[in-house]
Amino acid sequence: MAATMHDVSRLAGVSVKTVSNVVNDYPYVREETRRRVLDAIATLGYTPNPTARSLRSGRSNVIALMIPDLRNAYFAELADSVMRVAAGHGLSVLIEQFGADRERELEVLRRPRSQLVDGVLYSVLALDQDDVDIVAGITVPVVLLGERIFNGPRDHVTMRNGEGARAATEHLLGLGRRRVVALGAHPGEEIGSAALRLAGYREALAAAGVPADDELVVPVGSWHRRDGADAMRGLLARGVDFDGVVAFNDVLALGALRVLQEAGLRVPEDVAVIGFDDIDETQYSMPALSTIDPGREEIARTAVELLVRRIEGGPAPFTPEEVFVPYRLIPRESTRITAG
Amino acid sequence: MAATMHDVSRLAGVSVKTVSNVVNDYPYVREETRRRVLDAIATLGYTPNPTARSLRSGRSNVIALMIPDLRNAYFAELADSVMRVAAGHGLSVLIEQFGADRERELEVLRRPRSQLVDGVLYSVLALDQDDVDIVAGITVPVVLLGERIFNGPRDHVTMRNGEGARAATEHLLGLGRRRVVALGAHPGEEIGSAALRLAGYREALAAAGVPADDELVVPVGSWHRRDGADAMRGLLARGVDFDGVVAFNDVLALGALRVLQEAGLRVPEDVAVIGFDDIDETQYSMPALSTIDPGREEIARTAVELLVRRIEGGPAPFTPEEVFVPYRLIPRESTRITAG
DNA sequence: ATGAAAGCGCTAACAC
DNA sequence: GTGTTAGCGCTTTCAT
Numbered sequence: 001m002a003a004t005m006h007d008v009s010r011l012a013g014v015s016v017k018t019v020s021n022v023v024n025d026y027p028y029v030r031e032e033t034r035r036r037v038l039d040a041i042a043t044l045g046y047t048p049n050p051t052a053r054s055l056r057s058g059r060s061n062v063i064a065l066m067i068p069d070l071r072n073a074y075f076a077e078l079a080d081s082v083m084r085v086a087a088g089h090g091l092s093v094l095i096e097q098f099g100a101d102r103e104r105e106l107e108v109l110r111r112p113r114s115q116l117v118d119g120v121l122y123s124v125l126a127l128d129q130d131d132v133d134i135v136a137g138i139t140v141p142v143v144l145l146g147e148r149i150f151n152g153p154r155d156h157v158t159m160r161n162g163e164g165a166r167a168a169t170e171h172l173l174g175l176g177r178r179r180v181v182a183l184g185a186h187p188g189e190e191i192g193s194a195a196l197r198l199a200g201y202r203e204a205l206a207a208a209g210v211p212a213d214d215e216l217v218v219p220v221g222s223w224h225r226r227d228g229a230d231a232m233r234g235l236l237a238r239g240v241d242f243d244g245v246v247a248f249n250d251v252l253a254l255g256a257l258r259v260l261q262e263a264g265l266r267v268p269e270d271v272a273v274i275g276f277d278d279i280d281e282t283q284y285s286m287p288a289l290s291t292i293d294p295g296r297e298e299i300a301r302t303a304v305e306l307l308v309r310r311i312e313g314g315p316a317p318f319t320p321e322e323v324f325v326p327y328r329l330i331p332r333e334s335t336r337i338t339a340g
Numbered sequence: 341m342a343a344t345m346h347d348v349s350r351l352a353g354v355s356v357k358t359v360s361n362v363v364n365d366y367p368y369v370r371e372e373t374r375r376r377v378l379d380a381i382a383t384l385g386y387t388p389n390p391t392a393r394s395l396r397s398g399r400s401n402v403i404a405l406m407i408p409d410l411r412n413a414y415f416a417e418l419a420d421s422v423m424r425v426a427a428g429h430g431l432s433v434l435i436e437q438f439g440a441d442r443e444r445e446l447e448v449l450r451r452p453r454s455q456l457v458d459g460v461l462y463s464v465l466a467l468d469q470d471d472v473d474i475v476a477g478i479t480v481p482v483v484l485l486g487e488r489i490f491n492g493p494r495d496h497v498t499m500r501n502g503e504g505a506r507a508a509t510e511h512l513l514g515l516g517r518r519r520v521v522a523l524g525a526h527p528g529e530e531i532g533s534a535a536l537r538l539a540g541y542r543e544a545l546a547a548a549g550v551p552a553d554d555e556l557v558v559p560v561g562s563w564h565r566r567d568g569a570d571a572m573r574g575l576l577a578r579g580v581d582f583d584g585v586v587a588f589n590d591v592l593a594l595g596a597l598r599v600l601q602e603a604g605l606r607v608p609e610d611v612a613v614i615g616f617d618d619i620d621e622t623q624y625s626m627p628a629l630s631t632i633d634p635g636r637e638e639i640a641r642t643a644v645e646l647l648v649r650r651i652e653g654g655p656a657p658f659t660p661e662e663v664f665v666p667y668r669l670i671p672r673e674s675t676r677i678t679a680g
Numbered sequence: 681a682t683g684a685a686a687g688c689g690c691t692a693a694c695a696c
Numbered sequence: 697g698t699g700t701t702a703g704c705g706c707t708t709t710c711a712t
Binding site for chain 2 (some may be wrong): 002004045049050051052054055060062069070071073077079080083084092093094095096097116139204225229254255256261280281285286322
């Protein structure tokens with residue numbers, strides 16, 4: 001089995017404390033002693049047991065990232081960013097998915113796994129009161145990514161969803177579009193991203209004096225590519241008249257894009273389309289997709305840093321921080337202004 | 341702070357052993373005792389400390405998944421599948437990325453983090469002798485996903501990469517294409533997926549009596565969308581004549597697809613394109629992308645199960661298993677047979 | 681059926 | 697500078 005600190009101390013002829021000192025770069029160790037210890041470590045192939053270290057120190061240097069679904073490119077890219085930033089802080093990342101499988105979600109949270117991690121980054125699209133209770137039961141620091149879900153304040157890092165959706169909608173209105181679809185509404189929801197984006201969309205219409213039409217607000221089950229495609233198929237089947245689409249995320253937009261083109265509609269000439277997230281694919285789709293860049297990198301960086309502060313600050317009283325990361329509208333071919 | 345087993349035992353008026361018995365569903369506990377303990381657990385909100393449990397039992401119920409890059413949809417989808425299967429075995433998944441950042445890769449592996457996990461699923465595209473040494477240094481069970489990288493045998497789960505590439509190439513040849521590009525070669529490599537896929541491509545040409553042309557073998561730095569786009573741009577700029585593309589993964593194909601269409605070439609009429617991986621996006625691209633489905637779900641399931649067996653089987657001598665998962669060719673629009 | 685006690689491998693007082 | 701020792705919270709013989 002793996003060598004322990006005792007094995008090393010015995011071989012080096014020193015105490016475990018000295019080995020620990022060397023391993024942890026404690027400065028006051030005689031050079032010669034250090035050498036002897038390092039030699040012993042090398043010959044034994046010793047590597048500290050992180051579990052024991054963790055039990056003793058109360059820190060595991062692992063954080064959890066809880067996301068709905070890695071198959072959605074936005075979350076995969078977010079996870080990538082989070083992991084890179086975390087690595088810079090010496091942290092590993094345990095990813096837990098919160099898919100449609102509610103049982104799994106509850107199981108994940110009820111399990112004591114959350115004590116194995118030093119902190120949690122929790123990214124939710126939409127959730128109900130149950131989730132709130134569960135989150136409240138987590139004893140380690142939690143930073144929310146995306147929309148805040150509690151009524152009370154809570155650390156969270158997000159973009160201004162409402163403003164972003166408003167900007168996207170105004171972008172289409174600025175092109176002269178007047179029948180703009182909002183794709184991706186979550187009817188029951190009041191406080192998540194979908195609700196905020198829908199509100200932003202409505203604000204833009206109102207500000208421009210364009211009449212709102214409920215027929216143009218398209219609900220979807222979830223924010224996957226398939227949902228975007230299905231919703232667009234339904235819209236076309238119902239014969240709804242529209243000349244623009246604000247999709248609440250990129251994969252919804254891309255699913256819709258495909259269906260629009262199958263139906264022989266030209267994008268952006270007949271229908272201009274804009275998404276949300278700025279996933280890698282949007283630069284390469286046909287046509288390239290205009291989108292709102294939510295500042296994913298900065299969200300990840302800020303959130304990890306905030307979490308690290310909380311972890312290191314201990315359970316002392318604190319004021320929750322609400323950080324809004326700047327977003328950018330990225331116009332591409334799917335809303336390119338044309339002569340038409 | 342969180343309640344411990346001792347707190348529970350005190351409140352319930354029993355010993356810690358009894359609490360442990362109840363927590364671990366040890367059958368021989370008097371019903372009344374069990375009740376008292378469960379009550380105490382409930383009032384204290386006790387939840388076992390996984391770190392202590394792990395130190396004692398030597399098991400953490402966490403496995404690591406080491407992948408090149410979560411931003412590649414294939415790996416995100418693979419991670420998703422792995423996490424679902426792992427959840428079924430009560431395992432959480434720690435994802436470590438092996439991007440282009442070699443420093444990070446080495447750091448990840450050198451760190452003792454690998455002792456925090458019970459096993460490792462290691463998915464590599466291509467790697468050199470250094471990696472072999474590092475992997476050899478991991479003390480927990482390792483199952484390789486994708487191509488085997490050692491000369492000696494080693495547990496691994498993969499598809500038959502050569503056969504898959506050959507089938508893809510034959511599919512294009514069957515359409516009458518004779519100038520078929522192999523997109524995604526990794527020149528130096530001898531043993532990874534790229535090498536095997538290239539060999540399969542060459543076999544197909546040879547079997548069909550179609551002359552091989554080195555100009556049609558296109559190397560790329562990595563297998564990202566951008567690389568596919570850049571490589572295709574280069575190919576067009578060099579004026580190379582071709583009527584088909586076998587891309588070694590889907591995102592390469594999708595990047596190329598974009599550039600082909602930008603250049604005014606029709607897919608599949610002028611150039612037929614087929615990829616590898618069957619990522620979700622391929623069903624929705626314009627045109628929908630033909631691809632090789634490597635059996636991702638089954639790879640994930642098989643690999644996790646194999647790893648679990650190794651973990652439970654202990655370090656006893658064993659015969660490494662090499663599991664080949666069946667692949668399927670999925671024809672879509674990008675190779676749809678047309679009148680032309 | 682339950683309790684006492686050892687110890688997993690490490691860190692951190694506290695001595696010297 | 698370095699050694700001794702007491703736990704971190706749990707599981708697990710070994711008793712009873």
